[in-house]
Amino acid sequence: MDHHTHNTTGRRELQMARSMCWHCQSEIAGEYFCERCVKVQPVSKELDYFTCLGFPRRLTIDQNALEAKFYELSRAFHPDFYQNKSVAEQAISLDNSALLNTAYRTLRDPIQRAEYLLDLEAGAAKEIRTSPPADLFEEIIELQEILDEYRATDRTSETEPKLRAKLQSERVALEHRQQSMETQLQQLFSQWDALQDRGEATVQARVERDRILKQMREILSNRTYVRNIVNDLVTTIAHT
Amino acid sequence: MTRIVGIDLGTTNSLVAYMDQGTPRVIPGRTGRSMVPSVVAMTDNGLIVGDSAKEHLIRNPERTIYSVKRFMGKGLADVQGELAYFPYHLTEQGGVIRIKVGEKAYSPPQISAMILKELKYRAEAHLGENITKAVITVPAYFNDSQRQATKDAGMIAGLEVLRIINEPTAASLAYGLQKRTQGTIAVYDLGGGTFDISILKLKNGIFEVLATNGDTHLGGDDFDHRVADLLIKDVRTQHGIDLASYPDHMQAVRLEAEQAKIRLSDEFKTTATLELPDGKGRFTREVTRDQLESMTTDLIDRTLGPCRQALKDAGLTPDNIDEVVLVGGSTRMPLVRQRVHDLFGKPPHCELNPDEVVALGAAVQADILSGGTTDLLLLDVTPLSLGIETMGGVMSSLIRRNTTIPASTKEMFTTYVDGQTGVDIHILQGERELVKDNRSLARFRLKIPPLPAGVPRIEVTFLIDANGILNVSARDVRTGETQSIAVKPSYGLADEEVERMIGESFKFAAEDLRARQLIEASTEAEAMLRATEKALKQGGHLIGEQERSAIRASMVALESAKAGSDHKVIRARMTELEQTTHHLAEVLMDTSLKEALENKKLSEIT
Numbered sequence: 001m002d003h004h005t006h007n008t009t010g011r012r013e014l015q016m017a018r019s020m021c022w023h024c025q026s027e028i029a030g031e032y033f034c035e036r037c038v039k040v041q042p043v044s045k046e047l048d049y050f051t052c053l054g055f056p057r058r059l060t061i062d063q064n065a066l067e068a069k070f071y072e073l074s075r076a077f078h079p080d081f082y083q084n085k086s087v088a089e090q091a092i093s094l095d096n097s098a099l100l101n102t103a104y105r106t107l108r109d110p111i112q113r114a115e116y117l118l119d120l121e122a123g124a125a126k127e128i129r130t131s132p133p134a135d136l137f138e139e140i141i142e143l144q145e146i147l148d149e150y151r152a153t154d155r156t157s158e159t160e161p162k163l164r165a166k167l168q169s170e171r172v173a174l175e176h177r178q179q180s181m182e183t184q185l186q187q188l189f190s191q192w193d194a195l196q197d198r199g200e201a202t203v204q205a206r207v208e209r210d211r212i213l214k215q216m217r218e219i220l221s222n223r224t225y226v227r228n229i230v231n232d233l234v235t236t237i238a239h240t
Numbered sequence: 241m242t243r244i245v246g247i248d249l250g251t252t253n254s255l256v257a258y259m260d261q262g263t264p265r266v267i268p269g270r271t272g273r274s275m276v277p278s279v280v281a282m283t284d285n286g287l288i289v290g291d292s293a294k295e296h297l298i299r300n301p302e303r304t305i306y307s308v309k310r311f312m313g314k315g316l317a318d319v320q321g322e323l324a325y326f327p328y329h330l331t332e333q334g335g336v337i338r339i340k341v342g343e344k345a346y347s348p349p350q351i352s353a354m355i356l357k358e359l360k361y362r363a364e365a366h367l368g369e370n371i372t373k374a375v376i377t378v379p380a381y382f383n384d385s386q387r388q389a390t391k392d393a394g395m396i397a398g399l400e401v402l403r404i405i406n407e408p409t410a411a412s413l414a415y416g417l418q419k420r421t422q423g424t425i426a427v428y429d430l431g432g433g434t435f436d437i438s439i440l441k442l443k444n445g446i447f448e449v450l451a452t453n454g455d456t457h458l459g460g461d462d463f464d465h466r467v468a469d470l471l472i473k474d475v476r477t478q479h480g481i482d483l484a485s486y487p488d489h490m491q492a493v494r495l496e497a498e499q500a501k502i503r504l505s506d507e508f509k510t511t512a513t514l515e516l517p518d519g520k521g522r523f524t525r526e527v528t529r530d531q532l533e534s535m536t537t538d539l540i541d542r543t544l545g546p547c548r549q550a551l552k553d554a555g556l557t558p559d560n561i562d563e564v565v566l567v568g569g570s571t572r573m574p575l576v577r578q579r580v581h582d583l584f585g586k587p588p589h590c591e592l593n594p595d596e597v598v599a600l601g602a603a604v605q606a607d608i609l610s611g612g613t614t615d616l617l618l619l620d621v622t623p624l625s626l627g628i629e630t631m632g633g634v635m636s637s638l639i640r641r642n643t644t645i646p647a648s649t650k651e652m653f654t655t656y657v658d659g660q661t662g663v664d665i666h667i668l669q670g671e672r673e674l675v676k677d678n679r680s681l682a683r684f685r686l687k688i689p690p691l692p693a694g695v696p697r698i699e700v701t702f703l704i705d706a707n708g709i710l711n712v713s714a715r716d717v718r719t720g721e722t723q724s725i726a727v728k729p730s731y732g733l734a735d736e737e738v739e740r741m742i743g744e745s746f747k748f749a750a751e752d753l754r755a756r757q758l759i760e761a762s763t764e765a766e767a768m769l770r771a772t773e774k775a776l777k778q779g780g781h782l783i784g785e786q787e788r789s790a791i792r793a794s795m796v797a798l799e800s801a802k803a804g805s806d807h808k809v810i811r812a813r814m815t816e817l818e819q820t821t822h823h824l825a826e827v828l829m830d831t832s833l834k835e836a837l838e839n840k841k842l843s844e845i846t
Contacts, residue, residue, distance in 0.1 A: 071446045079616055079646065083402060084610040098703060105643065118442045230464040 022088070032096075040077070042092045048120055049103035057121075058196060059114055059189035061107060070104040114189065117218060120215050136177075136222070140229060143170050146237055147148055164237065171233050174226060181223050188216050244373040244402055244610050245363050246602025249352060249390065251309040251459060251462075252569070254278050254433030255599035256359040258367065259607035264414060264600040267366045270763065276362070276596060279306045280354045282341050285805060286755025289358040297495065301327035301339050303486040308355075311337045311348040312393075312431050313386035313731050322457075325465060325486035325494055332524050348732060350741055352393035359744075360397060374399045375606040377598050379624045380406035381454030381546075382679045384710050385731040391709070392733055396741045402609050404707040405450045407431070408438035409449055409620050409755050412600030415592060416442050417604055417616070423562035424450075426550075427533070428588065429579050429598075431568035433459040439554045448619045450554035451642045455548035458539065460498070460570040465522045466535045467497035467527065471512055475523055479516060486517045504529045505572045509722070530577060533575045540579050547583055564588040567597055582717055594838040619644055622704050624679075629666035633675045638702055641671065648703040652717070659690040665700070667710065667727075680730040686714055688793040689722060698723070702830055754807070761807040765814055772821055779828040787823065794820045 019036035020027060021041065026032055032041055043052060053069050065111045077100055081091040107113050110203070150163045190214050195205065244262070247257045253275035257266045266274040273291070281288040281296035281304040288296065296304040305328060311319060316332035325331065329340040336804075338345035346755045363371045374685035376399075380388050387404050394401035415421065421442050429436040436454035440447055471493050472483050483489045494513050501509040509528040516523055551557065551631040565583045570576060571594050580588045607613040622645050627637040653663050665684040669716070670678030688696045697717040704710055714723040733741070772795060782787055 071444070071448075074446070074619060075617055078619070079606050080403075080605075081611075081614075082618060084611055094646050094703070094705065095648075097706075098646040101644040101647055 005093060016141055022092075025213075032073075040082075040092050040096070041238050043096045049106050049116060050120075051098065052103045053099050055116060055194070058193045059117060060193050061113065063108070066104070066107060068122070070100070077201070079212070111190075111220070111223075112218060114185070117192075118220070119211060120218055121209075122217065136226070141228070146170070151236065156188065167233060167237055171230065171237070174233070178223070178226055178230065181219050181226070185216070185219055185223075188212055192216075211231075214234055242373055242610075243261070243367065244357075244375060244606035245371055246599055246604070246606045247356065247359055247374050247376045248407070248599035249309065249376055249393070250278055250286055250353065250432060250598075251307050251379075251434065251461065252278055253595065254359060255356050255408065255596060256363045256766045257427045257596075258363065259603050259612060261611075262609075264308050264417075264603035265364050266596050266599055269362055270760075275305075276355065276358055276735055278309065278355050280308070280351050281305075282757075285758065285844065287354060288655035288755065290758065292759060297491045298488050301328070301491045304328075304491075305339055305341070305346075305351050305610060306435060308334070308339070308351040308455070310461070310821060311339070311809050312352065313383065313389040314348075315731050320328055324484070325468070325490060327458055327491060334734065334737075335729070336712065336733055337375070344465060347737075347741070349393040349396055349733060349738075351747075352390070353396035353741075353745060355660045356397035356399060360399060361522075371402055372398070372628070373402055373606075375403045375405055375600050375602045375609065376401055377405050377407045377410050377455055379429075379431070379454060380408050380436040380452040381434070381456050382406075382708075383456075383624055383679050384626075384708070385679070385729060386456065387527050387707060387709050388729065388732050389741065391707070391743075392738050395738060396745050398742075398745065403605060404709065405605050405618070405709070406436070406449075406452070406597045406620055406623075407441070407600060408436045408440065408452070408567060409447065409595045409618055410442050410599075410605060411565065411592075411620060412438070412442070412447055413604045413616065414587075414601035415565050416447060418592070421563060424556065425563045425565055426547070426561045426584060427565045428547070429454075429457050429567040430569065430570040430576060433457070433461050435459060435543050435546065437550045440553075440746055441551050445620065446617050447832040448644075449642075450556070450619045451550040451606065452552070452623045453550040454623070455542060455546060458542055459568075460501075463501055463532075463536050463570065463573075464494055464498045467501055467512075467532065468493045470527070470531075470535065471497060471514065471525060472523055473524075475514065475516070478582055480521065481516060481520065481522065487779065489514070500527050501532060504532050505574060516669065520665045523529055529574070536573075537575065540573075540576055541845065544583055545577075550613065556586045561586070565592070566590045567592075569595055584752070593605070619657065620706070620708070622647060622708055623643060624669045625671055626704065626710065627668050627678070628683075629668060629675045629763050635668050635670070635678050636674050643704075645704050645708060646706055648701055651700050651702070653686060653688075653696075653698045653700060655688055655691070655693050655696050659691050661688055661690050662686060663688060667702075667712070680733075682727045684712065684725050684730045686725070692796070744778075757807040758805060758810075761810040761814075762802045765802045765810050767790055767816060768814055769795060769798060769802075775821065775824055775828060777825055782831065783824055787820075791817075791820050791824065 021037060021039060023039040024034060024037040026034060027035040028041060028223045033039065034041060047236055053066065055061055055066065077096040079090065079093050101152060106116050123128055146163060150167060153160050153163060195208055195212065246257045248781050255266050255274055255276065257264050266275050269276065275291040277294045278289065279293040279297065281293035282301060283296065283300065283303065289436055290481060297306065304342065314337055315335050316330060317570040319337065327441060331338045331345060336347050338347055339351060350632060360371050374394060376390055376394055378387055390404060391401045409730055411429060412425060412427050424439065424441050427438045427440065434454065434456045435458040436452065439450045442659055475481050475483055483493055493514060496514055500510050500512045502525065512527055514524050515524045519726040521737045558788055561584050564580060566577065566580065566588045571590065572626045577588060579589065597764065604613060604616065605618065608616055621642045622639060624643060625637045626639040626643045627635040630636045638651065639647050664683065665686055666683050669681050686700065688698060688699055693718055699717050700713055700714045701714065702710060712725050712727055714725055715721065716723065770792065776791065794817040798817050800811045801813040
């Protein structure tokens with residue numbers, strides 16, 4: 001079987017144009033309920049998660065405000081409140097709720113939120129690394145060799161404690177690196193938000209924008225790679 | 241608005257509840273007991289459900305079904321290894337277990353439907369109206385097939401199942417409503433056959449499930465079996481009798497083990513008593529609480545892993561949990577309470593009746609659906625990851641466990657070879673890497689127009705609805721046409737079979753009704769006979785000899801009608817007895833009135 005994930009997040013244009021109520025055909029401007037007939041309106045599939053939850057495209061989000069908005073919209077859309085309504089309204093409620101739940105899940109987590117924003121702003125999904133990042137290349141190749149050697153080593157042998165100590169120190173170093181990546185990410189998030197807040201349309205601003213996005217992408221993919229290696233390390237040491 | 245009732249369809253006991261002006265209430269039966277034992281007896285006089293059926297466990301073990309919930313949504317291979325105590329014969333047909341009773345074979349949803357019907361009657365008798373809609377609870381860790389089987393059972397019973405709701409979440413609704421709790425709570429639900437743990441956040445009327453976990457094959461039944469095993473072993477060594485070859489005695493052992501276990505929640509030691517087969521006398525054995533605990537500690541410890549996993553999935557530590565709520569009869573065991581206390585570092589709440597709280601919560605949810613309660617909302621999650629089979633027998637995850645429902649995801653499918661006209665899709669549920677280690681839910685074939693390889697684009701939407709049940713739809717992206725999909729469940733009844741069972745259920749309804757009316761009439765006759773006996777004792781001297789003998793004669797007539805099988809005859813004799821005792825009743829009434837008046841005067845004087 002061949003299948004690949006359908007990328008619903010890679011669209012840039014927002015469909016915020018005025019449209020019509022599916023039920024009474026009166027004009028609506030993005031409200032969730034028609035002002036005239038009070039019927040629930042389908043949230044556009046094209047709507048990005050930030051717009052869906054009423055937040056600007058920023059990487060720092062007030063978790064409490066996000067949760068409050070999620071609860072508010074859940075009260076508006078959840079199928080529990082549509083049991084006595086028409087089949088059409090029930091279907092809209094179900095689709096809206098499912099979309100809302102995905103939107104909240106994505107924005108709630110800072111990393112997923114940043115990855116999603118990258119998709120929105122830069123068009124393509126984050127590339128998953130299969131080879132080590134350039135600046136870590138030699139270090140990680142060496143680490144892989146030690147890991148292989150350690151796995152092949154008899155646990156009672158003389159070399160075991162030495163290898164183990166080496167792996168431990170590598171682990172500490174990598175965890176430090178993870179932390180510095182988190183710090184860098186936080187800085188980039190702040191820079192992004194500041195740039196958006198200024199809202200300049202200069203060439204400089206565009207160059208700055210592209211730089212931030214590029215660096216974020218770099219760190220996000222390195223981060224995944226380093227995390228996998230650390231997990232590998234931790235389980236290998238723990239298993240003995 | 242038609243009324244919607246809430247039903248807790250349990251492994252051992254079932255209950256029905258409704259919302260009475262903002263307060264959920266369990267509906268009691270004729271005898272005042274709120275629980276209906278989940279036992280169905282197929283007797284020569286027809287179907288019996290509940291308390292009276294329980295008596296047949298020993299009298300008629302091969303025709304009396306209990307713990308059928310353990311078989312819901314399962315194949316025969318799933319339940320091997322726990323068949324020792326089940327006296328009835330199991331087979332399998334179309335991936336579904338069948339329980340053979342005489343010549344007939346019943347699917348677990350059919351048996352569950354019999355229990356649901358009993359609850360339906362009970363609610364109808366109590367509320368004086370037709371009941372056609374219900375919310376039914378299931379263990380949170382039930383998979384798609386088990387949920388679907390529960391829904392099928394409702395349909396067969398003539399109930400429209402408006403919502404399948406998770407037991408611990410239902411309990412949290414009842415608990416939260418009563419206590420006005422805010423914060424993070426853990427619901428630890430150890431029932432007769434299943435274990436669930438759910439972590440919830442309660443805030444301003446929203447009940448958001450953060451994570452859930454469990455074991456659908458761990459509960460009170462397993463504790464009973466441990467105690468029963470001990471008794472069986474002792475009978476074998478002391479008397480050289482193998483009880484396993486006596487199905488009726490096996491049931492007696494099981495029930496006695498259950499009673500001993502229950503007593504040991506309050507006492508430190510108890511005596512289990514068994515009648516030995518073939519009149520070989522009586523066997524007794526003392527069992528201490530310490531012994532029970534050492535026999536079952538491994539079972540209790542099996543609940544702790546899921547608790548830790550749920551905490552981890554919710555991103556919390558035990559310190560973050562504000563309150564721990566206990567649900568299910570098995571949480572009455574002191575060792576269970578101790579272990580839960582140790583794990584969460586705080587004493588669990590056990591002030592709610594652990595047997596009733598799930599049904600009460602189901603009634604609250606029913607009221608939300610009917611539009612009565614508008615300030616509460618439950619946001620539940622799917623307990624298991626949903627995925628499809630990809631090349632190399634690997635499961636590719638589409639919707640992760642603990643995702644808030646409703647949840648949906650879209651997948652694009654295309655072809656490998658020119659002119660390929662279909663793609664087979666295998667849907668799975670579980671957390672393991674390989675297909676073979678996960679639960680197969682269903683298969684379907686996606687129809688594709690013959691085109692060069694890679695050209696067709698079919699978008700398939702997998703949607704888990706608010707019941708936690710999967711819905712699949714497909715759309716050809718090129719033409720925009722939607723495609724109906726015939727999903728074949730791996731462990732479920734096909735739609736046609738459910739239809740047929742609904743039909744049969746109505747056909748047998750008349751028969752069932754007769755049996756039911758007979759039981760009801762004879763129960764009432766019994767009560768009437770006892771009341772008359774009492775009245776004669778109190779006021780027999782106040783009436784004439786002739787009248788007394790007339791009453792005696794009517795009583796004998798009713799007694800013999802009761803032994804028969806026609807409820808109409810019983811009812812007629814009851815009316816006659818009522819008429820003959822009419823005068824006696826009046827006399828008694830007068831006497832008691834006079835006494836009451838005299839007492840009053842007396843009290844006025846003093």
